[in-house]
Amino acid sequence: MSRVIRLVSPHAAPLRQAMPEAEARLWQQLRDRRLMGHKFRRQHSIGPSVADFACVAARLVIELDGSQHAEAEAADSRRTAFLVAGGWTVIRFWNARVLTDMDNVLRDIIGHLPPP
Numbered sequence: 001m002s003r004v005i006r007l008v009s010p011h012a013a014p015l016r017q018a019m020p021e022a023e024a025r026l027w028q029q030l031r032d033r034r035l036m037g038h039k040f041r042r043q044h045s046i047g048p049s050v051a052d053f054a055c056v057a058a059r060l061v062i063e064l065d066g067s068q069h070a071e072a073e074a075a076d077s078r079r080t081a082f083l084v085a086g087g088w089t090v091i092r093f094w095n096a097r098v099l100t101d102m103d104n105v106l107r108d109i110i111g112h113l114p115p116p
Contacts, residue, residue: 022064022095023052029106030062037116047086049079054088058113063092 019027023042030040030053044054046061053062061083065076080090089112098105 020064020066020095022066022098025102026053026062026064026098026105029102030109035106036110036113038113046083046088049082051083055113059088060109060112061088061090062109063090064095064098065092066095 019042027042029035030042033039038055038058040053040055040062042053044051044056046054051061052064054060063076063080076092080092083090091108091112093105093108
């Protein structure tokens with residue numbers, strides 16, 4: 001009998017419990033396979049990073065950026081490069097866009113997903 005051991009970041013659990021408003025609103029659209037039947041995970045550990053949202057089957061990471069990310073551009077670039085090198089596609093949205101333009105955010109995400 002083989003067991004799968006999954007490494008989980010100790011930072012993921014607290015992040016799942018305290019979601020900013022933009023993440024909570026997007027999660028309502030992604031959870032329970034609501035977007036074209038694709039399964040998304042929130043605060044999903046990938047190596048040393050924790051992705052805001054990930055569709056493992058499509059190797060798609062969705063990151064939401066608040067104002068603090070304007071000063072963390074170099075760190076975000078390194079995280080994105082790490083994920084892309086691992087075969088993931090990374091798309092980023094500003095929190096304000098999620099809150100004011102959800103329909104187009106969802107269209108952008110759908111554009112990165114394979115047909116159901």
